[in-house]
Amino acid sequence: MSRVSFSLTRVRLIARNTLLEASRQKLFSFLLLLALGLVGGAQWFREFNFGASELKFLADLGYGAMAFFGAALTIAATAQLFFSEIDNRTALTLLAKPVWRAEFVLGKYLGVVAVTAVFCALITGLLVAMLWSRESALMREFPDSFGQGHTLRIVDLAWAGYLQWLKLTVLAAFTLLVATFSRTQLYTVVTGFFVVVICHLQYLAQDVYAQGGSTFGQVVAGVLGLMFPNFQLFNFADNVGAGVPVAWDRVARVSVYALGYVAGGCGLSVFSFRQREI
Amino acid sequence: MSTVSPDGPAIDLRGLVKDFAVGLRGVKLRAVDDLCLRVPAGQVFGLLGPNGSGKSTTIKIILGLLEATAGECRVFGVPSTQVEARVDVGYLPESPYFYRHLSGRELVRFYARICGLGGATLSARVAEVINWVGLTAAADRLVGTYSKGMLQRIGLAQALVHDPRLVILDEPTAGVDPVGSAAISELILQLKARGKTVLITSHLLTQIEDICDRVAILDRGRLILEGAVRDLVGGAERQALIVEKLSAQELEELRTWLGSRGRTLEAVEQPRARLDQIFLDRVGRSESTNREGGA
Ligand SMILES: Nc1ncnc2c1ncn2[C@@H]1O[C@H](COP(=O)(O)OP(=O)(O)OP(=O)(O)O)[C@@H](O)[C@H]1O
Ligand SMILES: [Mg+2]
Numbered sequence: 001m002s003r004v005s006f007s008l009t010r011v012r013l014i015a016r017n018t019l020l021e022a023s024r025q026k027l028f029s030f031l032l033l034l035a036l037g038l039v040g041g042a043q044w045f046r047e048f049n050f051g052a053s054e055l056k057f058l059a060d061l062g063y064g065a066m067a068f069f070g071a072a073l074t075i076a077a078t079a080q081l082f083f084s085e086i087d088n089r090t091a092l093t094l095l096a097k098p099v100w101r102a103e104f105v106l107g108k109y110l111g112v113v114a115v116t117a118v119f120c121a122l123i124t125g126l127l128v129a130m131l132w133s134r135e136s137a138l139m140r141e142f143p144d145s146f147g148q149g150h151t152l153r154i155v156d157l158a159w160a161g162y163l164q165w166l167k168l169t170v171l172a173a174f175t176l177l178v179a180t181f182s183r184t185q186l187y188t189v190v191t192g193f194f195v196v197v198i199c200h201l202q203y204l205a206q207d208v209y210a211q212g213g214s215t216f217g218q219v220v221a222g223v224l225g226l227m228f229p230n231f232q233l234f235n236f237a238d239n240v241g242a243g244v245p246v247a248w249d250r251v252a253r254v255s256v257y258a259l260g261y262v263a264g265g266c267g268l269s270v271f272s273f274r275q276r277e278i
Numbered sequence: 279m280s281t282v283s284p285d286g287p288a289i290d291l292r293g294l295v296k297d298f299a300v301g302l303r304g305v306k307l308r309a310v311d312d313l314c315l316r317v318p319a320g321q322v323f324g325l326l327g328p329n330g331s332g333k334s335t336t337i338k339i340i341l342g343l344l345e346a347t348a349g350e351c352r353v354f355g356v357p358s359t360q361v362e363a364r365v366d367v368g369y370l371p372e373s374p375y376f377y378r379h380l381s382g383r384e385l386v387r388f389y390a391r392i393c394g395l396g397g398a399t400l401s402a403r404v405a406e407v408i409n410w411v412g413l414t415a416a417a418d419r420l421v422g423t424y425s426k427g428m429l430q431r432i433g434l435a436q437a438l439v440h441d442p443r444l445v446i447l448d449e450p451t452a453g454v455d456p457v458g459s460a461a462i463s464e465l466i467l468q469l470k471a472r473g474k475t476v477l478i479t480s481h482l483l484t485q486i487e488d489i490c491d492r493v494a495i496l497d498r499g500r501l502i503l504e505g506a507v508r509d510l511v512g513g514a515e516r517q518a519l520i521v522e523k524l525s526a527q528e529l530e531e532l533r534t535w536l537g538s539r540g541r542t543l544e545a546v547e548q549p550r551a552r553l554d555q556i557f558l559d560r561v562g563r564s565e566s567t568n569r570e571g572g573a
Contacts, residue, residue, distance in 0.1 A: 004361045010392055021377065025379065089374070090376055092338075092371050093369065093376065093389070093433075093436065095341075096341045097392050277345070
């Protein structure tokens with residue numbers, strides 16, 4: 001009997017099917033609402049006319065909305081796309097084929113990651129267009145404050161979008177891990193939101209760790225700090241809105257950091273899914 | 279890895295036990311109890327039993343979807359826990375649901391590619407199995423809009439698309455109309471003629487009797503009977519004759535004639551056309567014209 005080796009083709013097929021499912025379920029239609037909301041919100045703030053600080057405000061608003069709705073989308077999509085396989089018993093049919101469980105888990109993961117990539121790319125594109133056109137308008141209105149031309153740099157705006165996406169890939173890996181051992185979709189979604197909160201507040205634990213205090217507290221803080229990634233590291237919107245250039249080495253370091261957590265999350269997901277009875 | 283002898287059994291179960299944890303305090307339910315079974319290659323094997331007797335559980339263990347609590351399960355000599363055991367297996371789950379967002383054709387194509395099919399022959403093969411199960415007219419509709427019987431048919435198509443040596447069908451006729459059910463029987467016999475092994479569960483015992491070479495009956499997870507259908511139902515020593523209506527006198531003459539040869543007339547019955555036969559005659563005819571027109 002020939003050995004069946006791990007196949008990237010099967011992973012790709014499963015991922016593509018997952019993305020197709022998301023798009024045919026009209027998972028992206030809420031993007032339109034979000035886009036309308038952003039453009040509308042920007043229009044509304046224009047009334048106050050902040051000048052150059054308006055741009056920072058807009059960038060904060062835009063990337064903040066992207067982070068919030070992106071997290072919601074990631075958790076919902078991961079839970080939904082995973083449990084639709086389990087609940088509709090399509091996983092049963094798929095895993096009865098010569099398919100490794102690891103291929104299934106990675107395929108699902110990459111499908112969700114593709115969904116979040118589409119989301120981040122579209123919203124980033126929209127933000128770039130909005131910020132750029134607003135800055136151009138401001139430049140015409142107050143030529144004195146913009147002596148050196150545009151202060152915003154499109155590359156940096158794109159980097160900020162990329163980092164938001166990177167954060168979502170980590171979140172997707174953690175949510176998938178929860179999904180592989182939980183019985184219900186609701187449990188997965190609720191736990192996923194807890195993960196987001198913990199990862200955003202994780203730096204507080206690290207502060208405790210740094211300050212010292214009781215040994216026990218330090219150990220707990222240290223473990224928490226290792227287990228959960230610090231989502232604050234992914235937030236570059238403040239700098240970008242103020243026109244501070246993004247340092248590429250920082251981007252590289254954060255990418256490696258994210259990749260580590262993604263690998264850990266996916267590895268544990270595969271391990272946990274292999275024990276699962278379908 | 280063990281080598282596979284060409285005439286070894288397709289499925290070999292030894293002392294198979296499966297416990298499920300049910301209830302809160304770790305209460306165990308034994309769904310399969312010390313099951314030993316060999317499914318010979320090239321035969322149609324029926325797995326029978328009342329609801330909850332462990333048929334589907336056994337099948338899931340054979341497919342590596344569940345892990346046995348104890349015992350051994352091999353498919354063509356390969357332990358079912360290995361991915362390799364599923365290379366030559368097609369499976370139709372009970373009450374199947376498939377990706378609702380795909381069309382029937384896309385669905386079969388997806389599974390075909392998962393099984394490693396590709397290239398120029400892929401589309402032709404997909405069209406062929408879809409035609410086989412009689413879904414050509416509906417192939418480009420979304421699976422989410424299919425009726426129960428159509429889901430069974432598309433499920434059958436995905437189970438057969440990679441031309442497996444072993445086909446496992448868990449209640450393939452549930453929810454399928456009599457015409458479709460007869461077509462599935464026909465299909466299974468074709469598979470057997472091409473040397474495939476078929477494991478089938480069904481509650482339609484007449485159908486099982488017509489198509490199976492061997493059957494096993496489970497009850498509460500235990501094997502209570504196993505053997506060749508021919509041996510089990512017997513009947514080789516008896517015959518039924520159907521004639522036009524005889525008068526009482528003719529009947530009496532027949533009895534005497536038989537008596538003089540040392541035979542007895544055991545029963546005189548009124549044969550009636552069976553409803554399924556009438557259904558098949560009427561619907562089958564209009565269906566075949568419909569399908570040709572629709573396809
Ligand atoms: N995942 C599970 N967890 C707990 N118990 C289970 C599980 N799956 C099956 N069972 C139990 O195992 C027993 C056998 O179930 P199984 O589905 O194998 O029956 P079956 O013979 O296929 O019945 P049917 O004819 O109704 O399809 C049943 O009592 C069922 O309740
Ligand atoms: Mg069953």
